[in-house]
Amino acid sequence: MVHYLYILYSNKVDRYYVGESVDPVDRSIQHNEHLYTGSATSIANDWILQIAVICVDRSHARRLEKWIKSQKSRTTIKRMIEEDQYRNYQVDRFRELQ
Numbered sequence: 001m002v003h004y005l006y007i008l009y010s011n012k013v014d015r016y017y018v019g020e021s022v023d024p025v026d027r028s029i030q031h032n033e034h035l036y037t038g039s040a041t042s043i044a045n046d047w048i049l050q051i052a053v054i055c056v057d058r059s060h061a062r063r064l065e066k067w068i069k070s071q072k073s074r075t076t077i078k079r080m081i082e083e084d085q086y087r088n089y090q091v092d093r094f095r096e097l098q
Helices: 024-032 058-071 074-082 084-095
Strands: 003-010 015-021 048-055
Touching (some): 003 024, 015 024, 015 058, 015 074, 048 058, 048 074, 048 084, 058 084, 074 084
Antiparallel strands (some): 003 048
């Protein structure tokens, strides 16, 4: 089943959030409504979907998400949002690890 890696941004706290979902638009609404208590996104309610990247399945999306989070880098996140070639390379790289 197709899955997405998504990146949200909050102006209020000037932070990015990286996650995975089958429906990133609906999931971003859930983040803003604080549907999941204790979530890292509960600190704000102005999360905006910056990008949704299609992945072949949930495990592909999770591998990519885990790698991005392990980088602990705004630069990596911004490159994923802004640079098509970089994003496509990373998506392909983690697709091949199946």
